[in-house]
Amino acid sequence: MSFVDIQALRKRFGPVAALDGVDLTVERGSRTVVVGPSGCGKTTLLRLIAGFEAPDAGRIVIGGDTMAEGVTAMPAHKRNIGIVAQDGCLFPHLTVAGNIVFGMTEEQSVRRARAAELMEMVGLERSMLSRRPDELSGGQQQRVALARALARKPRLMLLDEPFSALDTGLRAATRKAVGDVLKAEGIATLLVTHDQSEALGFADQLAVMRSGRLVQSGRPRDVYSRPADPATAAFLGEAVILRAELKDGHAHCVLGHLPVSAYGSSAGQGMIMLRPEQINVAEQESTASEGAIRGRVVETGFRGSTCDVRIVLRDDENVVLNVEVASSMDLALGQEIYLNVTGEAHVFG
Numbered sequence: 001m002s003f004v005d006i007q008a009l010r011k012r013f014g015p016v017a018a019l020d021g022v023d024l025t026v027e028r029g030s031r032t033v034v035v036g037p038s039g040c041g042k043t044t045l046l047r048l049i050a051g052f053e054a055p056d057a058g059r060i061v062i063g064g065d066t067m068a069e070g071v072t073a074m075p076a077h078k079r080n081i082g083i084v085a086q087d088g089c090l091f092p093h094l095t096v097a098g099n100i101v102f103g104m105t106e107e108q109s110v111r112r113a114r115a116a117e118l119m120e121m122v123g124l125e126r127s128m129l130s131r132r133p134d135e136l137s138g139g140q141q142q143r144v145a146l147a148r149a150l151a152r153k154p155r156l157m158l159l160d161e162p163f164s165a166l167d168t169g170l171r172a173a174t175r176k177a178v179g180d181v182l183k184a185e186g187i188a189t190l191l192v193t194h195d196q197s198e199a200l201g202f203a204d205q206l207a208v209m210r211s212g213r214l215v216q217s218g219r220p221r222d223v224y225s226r227p228a229d230p231a232t233a234a235f236l237g238e239a240v241i242l243r244a245e246l247k248d249g250h251a252h253c254v255l256g257h258l259p260v261s262a263y264g265s266s267a268g269q270g271m272i273m274l275r276p277e278q279i280n281v282a283e284q285e286s287t288a289s290e291g292a293i294r295g296r297v298v299e300t301g302f303r304g305s306t307c308d309v310r311i312v313l314r315d316d317e318n319v320v321l322n323v324e325v326a327s328s329m330d331l332a333l334g335q336e337i338y339l340n341v342t343g344e345a346h347v348f349g
């Protein structure tokens with residue numbers, strides 16, 4: 001049995017079905033990242049797991065213990081679940097030490113030792129224990145929030161956009177530090193984020209939600225390369241979605257005859273997806289592979305090491321492709337280029 005087992009979970013707020021029958025499992029010590037557009041129910045899912053709200057129907061089981069069944073729910077403080085939210089929610093009037101040991105009932109020397117141990121674990125100087133939250137940077141505050149959540153040795157950690165207020169460099173460093181601590185402690189984690197690359201990089205399991213439902217879950221690499229539908233494909237990154245005729249194990253489309261992994265029952269007309277990194281751009285026909293398709297650059301966006309390039313096909317200017325090339329290529333507007341596709345096309349079922 002999975003460590004977390006959520007079945008047919010439903011929650012309405014008046015006319016809004018925030019959760020409309022969610023099934024999700026999380027393995028012991030693993031990281032699940034929940035993504036989806038704003039309002040799809042991510043925070044509601046976390047709040048129900050934490051016990052801040054009771055479901056209307058469904059079941060939540062953690063470590064074999066039933067947390068909620070229908071409208072009957074165990075109170076939040078009995079669940080032993082840690083939660084870190086977007087702004088850390090530290091108590092502003094308490095020191096860092098006071099925040100970390102808040103609610104611990106052990107004697108003072110034990111609390112002190114635990115606070116010091118946790119500071120080390122989250123990579124902060126012990127000397128910061130006497131500071132107040134407003135004397136720390138955003139990233140430091142989030143680490144203290146994590147230390148506080150870890151203080152009670154939770155069996156499950158819920159992270160609700162805990163890095164979103166941090167700027168890019170600090171965000172990556174804090175995410176790595178938090179991820180390392182949780183992994184070392186073997187604590188199963190559920191992270192909610194709006195950041196697709198964060199989701200793909202952090203998750204063992206990616207769970208994609210839309211309109212109160214789980215539309216797909218699996219290994220990030222699998223969900224990214226074999227999304228359930230075009231909306232999921234586009235949500236997880238740039239996607240080239242084309243009409244194709246499916247026959248003989250190939251998709252016949254404006255980019256040529258592309259091998260497909262499988263198309264099940266959808267032989268005939270279908271929709272296929274390629275990721276931009278599957279499209280190679282060559283400036284000369286002589287350096288392109290055989291069967292290259294001709295196109296023209298209509299827009300470029302410099303991004304440092306890479307460049308976003310918008311291309312239309314010479315034979316069908318209605319087909320627009322957004323690809324990424326090494327910026328050393330320095331493509332000019334209007335330049336003719338040659339395109340080759342690598343790997344397999346994904347067919348939407």
Ligand SMILES: Nc1ncnc2c1ncn2[C@@H]1O[C@H](COP(=O)(O)OP(=O)(O)OP(=O)(O)O)[C@@H](O)[C@H]1O
Pocket residue numbers: 013014016017018036037038039040041042043044045
């Ligand atoms: N307490 C509440 N009262 C009324 N409606 C609510 C309440 N909480 C959530 N909702 C509604 O339920 C739906 C799901 O909200 P939720 O906060 O779970 O979405 P989310 O995916 O976390 O969104 P975001 O990414 O914007 O934070 C939304 O339509 C929201 O307006």
